[in-house]
Amino acid sequence: MIDDSAKAYLHNYLQHLREAMLAKVDGLSEYDARRPLTTTGTNLLGLIKHLATWEARYFGEVFDRPFPEPLPRWDVEAERLADMWATEHESRTDIVDRYRRVWAHSDATIKALAIDAPGHVAWWPRPDVKLFGVLVHMLAETSRHAGHADILREELDGAVGTDAESMALQEHDPTFWAERRATIEHAARAADPANA
Secondary structure (H helix, E strand, O other), X not given: OOOHHHHXXXXXXXXXXXXXXXXXXXXXXXXXXXXXXXXXXXXXXXXXXXXXXXXXHHHOHHHOOOOOOOOOOOOOHHHOOHHHOOXXXXXXXXXXXXXXXXXXXXXXXXXXXXXXXXXXXXXXXXXXXXXXXXXXHHHHXXXXXXXXXXXXXXXXXXXXXXXXXXXXXXXXXXXXXXXXXXXXXXXXXXXXXXXX
């Protein structure tokens, strides 16, 4: 049986991941926080903006508790992917503060509703859902993007960890990681003689 202890567990884990996302932009320049680091333009501040948009939608309109601020639309072509990057007119503070306002709104929904409260996700093939399913979905979505953020931040400045403290207390120095990478590269090449 799924009960309030399951709801609390999922909610606490979601909060941990939210904080981890914000830690990934701590100490970075404006440019590094928002610059595209993949072919598709993935960037740290855009991931936070994206998570804020979709968390607001999932814990808002899905349960008839709309977030009180405008959101980019998923069903309007001109607004698709607008949540994946920050314009020059959006400050880091604006985006981070909005994410925190979304948390408060989402937390109020999670607190107010039973774990089996019904919701409706209009963009899903099976749109009738329960709060439990949405909690699991947002946990998976946030976890997925936290993993992206881990890799992006490591590429930017070598920082690893899930919070500001662990990112500041690096267990190994750059020499250790260079040697480790060389060992892994050697093993990869040895496993495929065509690349040796």
